[in-house]
Amino acid sequence: MTRLPKALWIGAILSAVFLAIALLSLIWTPHDVETLTIADRLQPASATYLLGTDQFGRDTLSMLMVGSQTSIAVAVVAVGIGVAVGVPLGLAAAASRGSLLDEVIMRGNDLIFAFPSLVIAILITARYGPSATNAILAIGIFNIPVFARVARGGALPLWTLDYILAARTAGKGAVRISAEHILPNILNLLIVQATIQFSLGILAEAALSYVGLGAQPPTPSWGRTLAEAQTMIYTHPMLAVLPGLAIVLMVLGLNLLGDGLRDALDPRLRRART
């Protein structure tokens, strides 16, 4: 069972590499991605263009680097929306378990879950115009019920514990108990869920960009780079393979990280491993 810590390491390194690339691209890229150098179009990999150029003469490596910014930014904000709205809802539902409020929150969650998320995201962006902001909102809304459920599920068994009763005899209210006792003890669940939702967010952003409803040109995005390259997949396959590979590696890294964290943070699994 030595596989588990290794998976965590691979995931952490992959995720860190992509994060570093995104940060680096904020200050430096090998070439400017907004200048089209038609003369240098469809160049193979060379010393000047490490991964070649696309049909407009833009450097593929630079495009991928800047594209990681879009992916990570969209996913971070979308997960942030899910955590900021979903976790308080879940905690409130758990604190008032069995009441009408709990019922309303959880059935509202079920309602959102009942819609296919990507189709609704397409609907939202089609109605309010394709942009990175609308993509973030669309993905973020579907993160809310996920975090609400995880928070409620993690909080429910805690509410029956004696130390919560002790806190109540100390005169603390539900809000205070949720913040002081419940939240710190379900944090590991939330961290794991956040990494998984993060990878799903990246996939969703890529999918929206692929159909042209995500970040708009000239902002580079992996999904759109992939879409633009697909007409040339027989003549210049690397143009489509590289952004696809970037998406795969990033999502794989985050999933490994999430899995690894779950095992590392869950004391029961930790004991089972030894």
Next chain:
Amino acid sequence: MIEISNLDLAIHGQPILRDVSLSIGEQEIFGLVGESGSGKSMTALALMGLLPGGADVSGRLALDGTDLRNLSEAEMCALRGNDIGMIFQEPMTALNPVQTIGDQVAETLTIHGKASRQDALVIARDRLDRVGLGHLPLDRYPHQLSGGQRQRVCIAAAIALHPRLLIADEPTTALDVTTQAQILDLLKELVAEENMSLLLITHDLAVVSDMADRIAVMQLGQIVEQGLTHQVLEEQAHPYTRALFAASEHQPERTDGQDDDVLLDVRDVQRTYPGARRGVFSRGEPHVAVNGVSFQLKRGESLGLVGESGCGKSTLARAILGLEPVQAGSITAFGKPVGPDMPNALRSGIQVVFQDPYGSFNPRWRVERLIAEPFHLMSRPPQGADRTDRVADALKAVHLSPDDMHKYPHEFSGGQRQRIAIARALITRPDIIVLDEAVSALDVSVRARILDLLSELQTNLTLSYLFISHDLSVVRTITDRVLVMQTGKVVEAGDTEQVFTDPQHPYTQALLAAAPKLPETLSGGSHATLV
């Protein structure tokens, strides 16, 4: 039949068992007694070949002369359930909640290829009848059964193939006294009639003294004394055996410090729970958990509340703590009404200690913060050095070191944690402390010391205790008056000695009769004074 000799066990290099030797004969009941961590369960698991990973075993574990350590895993599988059956402490988790009881008993038979599914179900019916569940259909699920019935199902599954040896690991610890007595009777009967031996593992000397032919006393992975039950109990050759005895009979020193000042007045209290939801708007019949209970608690008095699980004693405790509303009647403390809306100043006068020394603390907080939590009740809580001093004083009052405030709860043993829980209850200087099964999860020797501490604190601080427990012997040692509760009602109330020596209500009589007792000749004699 079973021959364990010179068994040594280490798990990840940590020694667990040292030089354990015992033998169990045909149709013998062998009692293995010891406190938690003494290695009694590990001895049983070694016999079953079910030790956790990283275990390093040496010695001999023989069944009818074959050394079980030489058998392959497949051969052990054939043996488990077939020659050796086992039942556990917690019948709720020992059964699969999504399988019917018939299937679970039949499973033992089909796994070993002893019967087809059809025949297995017929045998399962017969086995369930045998353990006294003749009135239950096979298609019942575990959650539809009571704790005692579940343990009977476990026993039926364990004896389905007529094993030569049944290992019972704390089989009655999670059960009420009356149920415990029935299960022990059943086990005794099965040993006599099914030609089976029984290895009874327990922490309770009284249980084995009544059941076992021979007993072994374990301490820290070693058997310190073994022999015929009456011999071991009478001679108590080893100091640890004497200490265990003294602890289970321990009578804390108490002073009579009560006066006529009524602190808590409970009148005709009724607590009902709404029925289970049946759809969005409708609910089932409400459940009456506490039904017309009245009593008074005086300053410095210790009042016992006894009853079996589900009788409403913990519900009543939560109402007295003002955590839940009551539907009828009134609770007044210090002359003011108690309820969910009561002011914090009143709350700080009634504090609580819970049963579970592991669930009582937020694992992520340090002891200082844990103990200081009730300061939240004060309008101007002590700050800085004052606060630290108060926490240190509370720790000293429960005989812990003030330096312990910087540690996390997992660094303490069960008994120490219960001391921390008491310190937390004391920090606001309350007059009433509700002790909800506060010593029930502790080993006898630890329990004796906590009872001493409670008694000492009561004398020094003139505390009033509401001592809630299912354990009659403990209640007898620490209370002045006792209330006996059954299905939400108080059926008998009176001075503790009076109720225990001359119970009037049939339920009290049944409870007292069911409680396992150490033989009269041994208790209270010269041995008890040795520790």
